[in-house]
Amino acid sequence: MQVRIMLAASVCALMTANPSAEAQDSVTTDGGTINASAVERFFNQPGYSPYAGRNYPQRPLWGEIHLHTSWSADAIAAGTRVGPDEALQYAKGREITSSTGQKVRLSRPYDFMMVADHSDSLGVMSNVLAGDPNLLADPTLKKWSNGMNAGGAAATTVVMEMITMQGEGTLPEAVTDNDVQFDMWRKMTEIVEGHNDPGSFTALIGYEWTSNYGGGNNLHRNVVYRDGKDKADMVRPMTTYDSDIPNKFWDWMETYEEKTGGRVLAVPHNGNLSNGLMFALETPDGKPIDQDWVEARARWEPLVEVTQSKGTSEQHPSLAPSDEFANFEIWDKGNLNVVPKQPGMIEFEYAREALKRGLKLEDEFGTNPFKFGMLGSTDDHTGISSAEENNFFGKFPASEPGPERSTGNAFDFEGRTVKDWKLGASGLTAVWAPENTRASIWDAMKRKEVYGTTGSRMFVRFFGGWEFTPEDALGRNPGSVGYGKGVPMGGDLPPAPDGATIPTFLVAALKDPLSGNLDRIQIIKGWVDGEGAMHEKIHDVAWAGDREPGDDGKVPLIGSTVDLENATWTNTIGAPELITVWSDPDFDPALRAFYYARVIEIPTPRWSAYDAAYFADSDFPEDATMTVTERAYTSPIWYSPGG
Template sequence: MARHFASVLLSTTLLASPLLAQVTTDAGTIDPEKIERFFNQPGYSPYAGRSFPTRPLWGEQHLHTSWSADAFASGTRVGPDEALRYAKGAEITSSTGQPVKLSRPYDWMVVTDHSDAMGVVASVYEGDPNMMADPQLKQWHDGMVEGGASASAVMMEMIAAQGNGELPEQMTDNNVQFDIWKNMTEIVEGHNEPGIFSAIIGYEWSSNYGGGNNLHRNLIYRDDKYFADQVRPLTTFDTEQPRELWDWMQAYEDKTGGRILAIPHNGNLSNGLMFATETPDGNPIDAAWAEKRARWEPLYEVTQGKGTSEQHPSLAPSDEFADFEIWDKGNLNVVPKEPGMIEYEYAREALKRGLKLEDEFGTNPFKFGLLGSTDAHTGISSTEENNFWGKFPQSEPGPERSTGNAFDFDGRTVKDWKLGASGLTAVWATENTRASIWDAMKRKEVYGTTGTRIGLRFFGGWEFAESDALGRTPANIGYAKGVPMGGDLMPAPEGATAPNFLVAALKDPFSGNLDRIQIIKGWVDAAGEMQEKIYDVAWSGDREPGEDGKVPPVGDTVDVATASFTNTIGAPELIAVWSDPDFDPALDAFYYARVIEIPTPRWTAYDAAYFEDAAFADDVPMTVTERAYSSPIWYSHGE
């Protein structure tokens, strides 16, 4: 039975609420044998002896600074040092000369500048004689120095040249790149403060296979500079094939003894390649490929500034929340899509297809957790709608971004207003250290949001009871009776008829109340067809499902003219225990939670209210329904 609340709590109460930490004994019976897995000395205090994560650590795993070639060419002058200071709460100056600061510091961050030509473009801009000997680099130098539209054009040309493997040789010197990498790791090392802030080493491998088909991956290191400096980062001049990236990762671990993982970018710009059943060069995938992808890529970037790729509305017409910040016209170079591509670009389709491939290969290559990030190229990670700093400097706050272009390739444009103020990653780590955060990523105990800081717990098991949703601290019972997000359901005990799930959400005190919690199930039926279903499991107010089984809309309090809203609808928190009513023990399945906020003003509304000269077209969206996506929990019927 779902519990839905309409009470209003003060922000201070919400900030201190233990709802997402543990649970007291009034929330169900705890098996004494199981509780010892998590408590050293069970007793009166529900907080003593805890050895599981007790709060989400918020951070960014995908940010570019002036050390990325395309970012510098477009005018970004915020470097990795400034970016990390900003993430820790400092006020910095943006590339357009404006002061900027986070509302709340992050707990961790990864600066992921492109490995291709990392840090080299500054030499082009400064007129290094070695660089100026190349006519193309001289032209780019002149355009960057001129600035404005000329600099934007240089940025587009660099993106195209990188995607086509045509960057001049002076920009791809391996020795220069390795020296710059060691400077990068030195900067990151200087900002790492275990227990306070984790500065994590990483970079982006930026395969644009076939001319703009985005197969980018972020490489996230568990360890420190000593390990990372032993192997030069892989570039697309080495290879554009993901399987060769995985081989590089294996070689890195073999040589250094360190650990590393890869996070694929949003697949909606891959033109059908991100989750294809063929490799980019046209070969069919096989069991070895599936095993490697499953090992090296435990997570997927489900939402970011260039679109959210949870599910496409054309693939799930009954999902009223699927049409959210969709970019579906083309690839990174805005090369138009062809029929059939979209189904290989979205997370939910891949999660379902992974179940089919596991039957074929014995390994599920798409068994990934979900997270979010910005992919900003400004050195500024910004996800709040009233504090959004765009993709490149030309899309930083100003009246001109109401009509500007985020991308323009030979007249194929994407408007600035299509950019989303997304997203963030929450990690359920036991402590704020690189190793603990990386370990949580590896086991997929993470979730992504579209920028808001919703608190979210999601557990799956076989023995949850309705009374387990009555307490203030559900994680005690969640860990004791089940597995957290990212996990596999344990075998069903004798007499169990269906898995059940404990899910709890807490609003971001700086954002809107919660509309509802949904659990989304995917499976492959007995005929081999991929299926999905969405269940509303908790919602605010006294709404009742209609004849179609759907809960009616929560309403809308947004005043677009003033970019304001009220939290007079929705709920500050929701919690439920839900059992799958359609469970078939013979069919493998996955489940994940999606939490939806009430409508709030989009960044475009804040711009329109702030800038007198803003000129957004009538069809530009002015509201947004922020959301959180848990990593899935998987059920396997076994043999």
């Protein structure tokens, strides 16, 4: 028996409604006669195309939300001449000229970009550079103008003085004028609006609130708007001249939403340079955190920037001595002014520690203030987002490609230095958004369905649930089964269904075609026991090759194919993709926990190795890092007793 159907999309609907359809050998549609059992076996929705009607993200969107241009005071003082318009052109794949006169282009365009220039003195220092007589009447600004125009070490001195005075609240009044800043903000949003092309390229509106509380203690936040220029222009961006306390910053965010009907979120960065303040249990001015503080931070800060050029803040090796991958691009000498750390500071600076501490705070307050997802961005101050090892253009113009950056200083405060070679070519943000639009990308960030990488564009899926089976790792579409049976990264495990006792996780990674093969996938678990003690454990769950875990449960390192002399490597080790289903062998349903995936690539040449091979007169010290194991950090999935 054959049934004539006018629309092919009705085939599966008919098979559901008509019990006799199960016995049919074929079904005739406008597209011809097809095998009914094939429809039933291969497609879970009406129609031939398995992509039509799909309502979940197909691929990650790549970009960053933390790039500075010549409109940032410290950037222009250091010699940056690339403005926001050129920076956005570059992000879209165009070739531009750097501040040192070098041609530069991305290997592949981004899907989105947010220029995050400092709101403090936004755009004003360009007038100081140009010699505005009204501004140069101030002796400090006259000295700065001379230093900026001289360049080199004189310009670096200006940057260091500016950062110190901004942190101390002693900047000249001439550069803290709110009216001038608001006028420059409206010009900025006009430039950004001109680059926004929904469906093709998203130009997000945003800025950086740059609290250097107490002189160099990094409490910076990037503000990401869901909105366009019409709403963003209604409220002046907050500066540290208004306040440098995060509580007051959250008040500004609430005021913005109430006045405009718009939406904003904030992303803290560089906890590693906060000297113990970023995830502390008291406010910077010494007040204990309370219920209002906990709820405000949880509401306004759903994400943390875990990797960027000034170091990676996932975990410190001293806090996790058994984690052989924790010692990665670590900056731990001091704060932004390189003021040395005191004992006890580091444990309040790193994301994994904060994630664990958040579980304890949830027991106390009923809300977890550190329930954040993780992403990466560059924080480059060149107008050039450069997270590629073989295409790294540094943090400031002085660290753009050249033999001198092998021995130069990235930071120098009264002889307290951090070398240029310590800068990392990191990082990028991957967003699982169904559409390339401001609203869709922002919504994915808000629900934490994002992950950060150190520059590689590997695809990573991570789902948690109660009913994943090993067979779920055999298919070619982990997204379909992941969304169907669980929650994605950034989510909360639902209550266990009847008969389920242990959570299961589906994790998959696909290599970046321009980067190294994959070494392994790890799932990192953190929990708090019944006595309130914090714990963590790292599980190798999938890995390349025929390696076997040792007695300590760890999979041996994969080795290296890097040829340092020529800055090359081969993908003769590692795997192009890894996928598995893992269940927690130590699960205790009475204890709060989180899980996130970390994906590690095989070793490849670091940007310093490319420099050494390219510049014959470069002179890197013996202890300079020359290889890198690129990696991805997913947002966690949380478990709470009772769901």
